[in-house]
Amino acid sequence: MQSGRKIRVLIAKPGLDSHDRGAKVVARALRDAGMEVIYTGLRQTPEQIVETALQEDVDVIGLSILSGAHMALFPRIMELLKEKGLTDVVVFAGGIIPEEDIPELKKIGIKEVFGPGTPTETIIKYVLENAPKRR
Amino acid sequence: MVKIEEVVKGVLAGDKRSVARAITMVENSPEEAQSLIAAVYPNTGKAHILGLTGPGGSGKSTLIEKMIREYRRRGKTVGIIAVDPTSPFTGGAFLGDRIRMQELTTDDGVFIRSMATRNNPGGIAKATKDAVKILDASGKDVIIVETVGAGQSEVEIIKVAQTIIVIHAPGLGDEIQAIKAGIMEIADIFVINKADRENADKAVMDIQAMLQLDNKEKAWTPPIIKTVALTGEGVPQLIEKIEEHWRFLQKGLLHKRSLEKAEAELVEAIKDKVTSSIIKKLKREKRFEEILRRIVDREIDPVSAAEKLLDQILE
Ligand code: B12
Numbered sequence A: 001m002q003s004g005r006k007i008r009v010l011i012a013k014p015g016l017d018s019h020d021r022g023a024k025v026v027a028r029a030l031r032d033a034g035m036e037v038i039y040t041g042l043r044q045t046p047e048q049i050v051e052t053a054l055q056e057d058v059d060v061i062g063l064s065i066l067s068g069a070h071m072a073l074f075p076r077i078m079e080l081l082k083e084k085g086l087t088d089v090v091v092f093a094g095g096i097i098p099e100e101d102i103p104e105l106k107k108i109g110i111k112e113v114f115g116p117g118t119p120t121e122t123i124i125k126y127v128l129e130n131a132p133k134r135r
Numbered sequence B: 001m002v003k004i005e006e007v008v009k010g011v012l013a014g015d016k017r018s019v020a021r022a023i024t025m026v027e028n029s030p031e032e033a034q035s036l037i038a039a040v041y042p043n044t045g046k047a048h049i050l051g052l053t054g055p056g057g058s059g060k061s062t063l064i065e066k067m068i069r070e071y072r073r074r075g076k077t078v079g080i081i082a083v084d085p086t087s088p089f090t091g092g093a094f095l096g097d098r099i100r101m102q103e104l105t106t107d108d109g110v111f112i113r114s115m116a117t118r119n120n121p122g123g124i125a126k127a128t129k130d131a132v133k134i135l136d137a138s139g140k141d142v143i144i145v146e147t148v149g150a151g152q153s154e155v156e157i158i159k160v161a162q163t164i165i166v167i168h169a170p171g172l173g174d175e176i177q178a179i180k181a182g183i184m185e186i187a188d189i190f191v192i193n194k195a196d197r198e199n200a201d202k203a204v205m206d207i208q209a210m211l212q213l214d215n216k217e218k219a220w221t222p223p224i225i226k227t228v229a230l231t232g233e234g235v236p237q238l239i240e241k242i243e244e245h246w247r248f249l250q251k252g253l254l255h256k257r258s259l260e261k262a263e264a265e266l267v268e269a270i271k272d273k274v275t276s277s278i279i280k281k282l283k284r285e286k287r288f289e290e291i292l293r294r295i296v297d298r299e300i301d302p303v304s305a306a307e308k309l310l311d312q313i314l315e
């Protein structure tokens, strides 16, 4: 019964940031690794991201942000996920996120953060190892 | 592990999380799909199911966004299944159709689900039919299925949808040629999108000419609607035509088509069940290996071997 299962990943771009190269690179890499990748497109509110994750029933959410607004947007996303009961979804992130912000982000439930220059193999390996085995 | 009964209860109550879970179940597991569909089936058959097909880049996703808005203005709830292809090499898929619909994601009367074909041929996934039933049972008034956009052989959609909309746009290379094969015959409504562009009228005329070639007597002649999906121009007229087709179907054709669909689904289910149970039984028997050996040794061909085995079983 496990054979039909595919890892479903949501790659989301929160806020007004329109740097989308990284998000697309990551989305393509995960697709080529055999996953089903849903991409939100640019300028998403936390509400839109969480609602999309719910409707698409994803296993993993990857947030891509280069605008510097992560400390404002990520906590709201994590709060909404909890509100909607999506606590088994693994959330990770990438983009321009200063080292000193990472401990705070991990505290609110962001599992991992990957900065510029991360090889896509590292990201694929991380998802394969950390996607929840919930069905 | 989620209990199926709980998911069913949620689906019938219109709970989005349950609907999402249910669709995952029908995608991943034939066993769960069977119990789930059995439980929700009595509550299906109320929605109007639309199929939207046409070549990539013709504007399907953009048009659907505008269609949803128009339906919402009319007080209807809408479910969308947007199908994109799975890579036959990696098994992965990039599902990007909903990008153009994201503004509607947080509307409680709208549910959008992306679905990969998982290598099912014909423009939709194997689970699309079941996912439509789940959305139907959850109370959506209108369900729109967006097929993958190759524009050639997406005719599987007729097994799922009641009103088929075939979309095309000027400037997509070999023009109307792209929707000739098979697709033309299944259209209930034609849309020429990107009517803001040159040559839109030529595309309309091409379709008209093609429709005139077909001189069979028809109770419904497919209308041709021009739209600009970017602005929403022509979309109210399109929805009007869709409603007109719905009323037309309800005059009798819908019942006839439902019977045909029921027959097709029943026959397919019987085929699946019979095949898998016979194969399972045969594989346990010695003569199965024996006959495989004989096929390899060219003592008997595969089709005659199958006939022989079946004759023995059905005796
Ligand atoms: C290219 C670029 C642009 C392009 C963007 C094109 C596009 N469509 O993406 C353009 C020219 C449009 C642009 C505009 C601007 N930019 Co700019 N831009 C860059 C630049 C040079 C490279 C970004 C990039 O594409 N890298 C390549 C990709 C592949 O790498 P990546 O995104 O980092 O992704 C990798 C990892 O971060 C990670 N990753 C990324 N996302 C995710 C998601 C997940 C889930 C995971 C696991 C991993 C992951 O994996 C990827 C692969 O390793 C950076 C500087 C830099 N070196 O990063 C500045 C930079 C991001 N921009 C910056 C700024 C300020 C701007 C502007 C505001 C400039 C202005 N004043 O107009 C505008 C804002 C535009 C907007 N509305 O958002 C700043 C941001 C500063 C900050 N955050 O504090 C930077 C850091 C430059 C700087 N040093 O000041 N920019």
Ligand SMILES: Nc1nc2c(ncn2[C@@H]2O[C@H](COP(=O)(O)OP(=O)(O)OP(=O)(O)O)[C@@H](O)[C@H]2O)c(=O)[nH]1
Pocket: B054, B055, B056, B057, B058, B059, B060, B061, B062, B063, B097, B100, B148, B149, B193, B194, B195, B196, B197, B227, B228, B229, B230, B231
């Ligand atoms: N000029 C013009 N462009 C349009 C119109 N409708 C859609 N487009 C553009 O056409 C492109 C393709 O639109 P989509 O909605 O993604 O088309 P699609 O048929 O869903 O494409 P696939 O998902 O690849 O099958 C986009 O760049 C749209 O902005 C229109 O009415 N006029």
